[in-house]
Amino acid sequence: MTQTRSVVLGGGSYLPSRVLTNAELARMVDTSDEWIVQRTGIRERHIAADGEMTSDLALRAAQAALSDAGVDARTIDLIVLATSTPDQTFPATAVTVQASLGIDHGAAFDLQAVCSGFVYALSVTDSMLRSGACKRALVIGAETFSRILDWTDRTTCVLFGDGAGAIVLEAQQQPGNVTDRGILTTHLRSDGRHKSKLYVDGGPSSTQTVGHLRMEGRAVFKHAVAMITDVIDDAFKATGYGADSIDWFIPHQANKRIIDDSAKKLGIAPEKVVITVDRHGNTSAASIPLALDVARKDGRVKAGDLVLFEAMGGGFTWGSALVRW
Numbered sequence: 001m002t003q004t005r006s007v008v009l010g011g012g013s014y015l016p017s018r019v020l021t022n023a024e025l026a027r028m029v030d031t032s033d034e035w036i037v038q039r040t041g042i043r044e045r046h047i048a049a050d051g052e053m054t055s056d057l058a059l060r061a062a063q064a065a066l067s068d069a070g071v072d073a074r075t076i077d078l079i080v081l082a083t084s085t086p087d088q089t090f091p092a093t094a095v096t097v098q099a100s101l102g103i104d105h106g107a108a109f110d111l112q113a114v115c116s117g118f119v120y121a122l123s124v125t126d127s128m129l130r131s132g133a134c135k136r137a138l139v140i141g142a143e144t145f146s147r148i149l150d151w152t153d154r155t156t157c158v159l160f161g162d163g164a165g166a167i168v169l170e171a172q173q174q175p176g177n178v179t180d181r182g183i184l185t186t187h188l189r190s191d192g193r194h195k196s197k198l199y200v201d202g203g204p205s206s207t208q209t210v211g212h213l214r215m216e217g218r219a220v221f222k223h224a225v226a227m228i229t230d231v232i233d234d235a236f237k238a239t240g241y242g243a244d245s246i247d248w249f250i251p252h253q254a255n256k257r258i259i260d261d262s263a264k265k266l267g268i269a270p271e272k273v274v275i276t277v278d279r280h281g282n283t284s285a286a287s288i289p290l291a292l293d294v295a296r297k298d299g300r301v302k303a304g305d306l307v308l309f310e311a312m313g314g315g316f317t318w319g320s321a322l323v324r325w
């Protein structure tokens with residue numbers, strides 16, 4: 001019996017041109033290239049130019065994804081933009097992107113699940129496509145975390161970067177067997193008891209300011225691997241696939257040590273793990289589609305491949321998605 005699946009038609013990404021190296025950061029705060037590389041794997045990150053907003057990054061990634069998919073923007077009837085750094089408190093950054101793409105129908109909204117935003121957006125979009133609520137969607141992760149960093153706090157400012165990535169998804173009838181392309185399963189979790197371990201100390205309803213990112217890094221680290229592997233086990237149980245069946249593991253890029261430990265615990269071979277944290281830093285909701293785009297452009301991810309995504313971040317929120325490319 002055939003089954004409706006959210007099939008990926010194409011993807012794209014965008015990085016601001018300015019690159020900030022660890023050596024430059026070492027001139028700004030008391031840190032070193034050696035400490036940052038050893039503890040995180042990060043060597044450099046991209047930083048948006050003055051006046052360059054999240055919507056600008058998102059638009060460039062969306063245009064690249066549409067062109068890769070070979071579809072006209074006006075055929076898109078849903079835009080879900082995962083971000084924690086919107087242009088404004090409202091309207092949603094997604095409507096700015098919608099208007100810039102010349103789309104005046106369907107729905108566009110932002111989704112806020114911090115670093116898990118892209119996986120959350122995939123899951124929500126998949127539900128909407130499979131329910132028949134819409135036909136063709138743009139899922140975007142776009143962030144300008146440089147705008148919410150305390151550039152005097154060495155424990156956080158060395159970790160994050162700016163960027164955007166996007167994919168185009170379409171509801172399609174698939175055979176309903178193991179050859180099905182598209183999103184095979186998604187799993188989302190959150191636990192608000194951890195909300196003060198990674199947060200922004202401002203907001204419209206609390207301080208009427210934008211605020212800065214604050215993090216108990218060690219506490220986040222402590223939970224990360226267990227949460228990530230748990231929600232990936234959910235994906236394996238739901239589909240019958242296991243670590244050996246995965247062609248590519250594309251995790252949220254926060255810290256190379258977390259990625260390596262998670263892959264090891266799951267039994268995923270290191271050569272199947274896509275790492276971009278060295279070049280991008282942690283770009284929150286943008287990190288997965290950015291890494292995905294790198295792995296597609298260099299020829300690693302190909303049609304038919306089984307690709308596993310996972311993310312964990314503020315809230316805490318965490319989630320996984322298994323996709324047949």
Ligand code: UT7
Nearest residue numbers: 030031032035039115154155158217218220221254255313
């Ligand atoms: O994407 C959302 C999820 N976020 C994450 O996954 C982040 C999770 N956490 C981490 O990645 C790591 O905890 C960090 C990279 C943030 C920190 O690494 P760590 O190995 O947990 O270091 P630590 O926080 O335990 O700090 C070790 C030492 C401390 O000094 P003392 O107290 O031992 O004297 C810090 O003050 O390193 C010091 N330190 C630094 N030194 C040089 C903290 N930041 C820096 C720095 N440069 N930038």
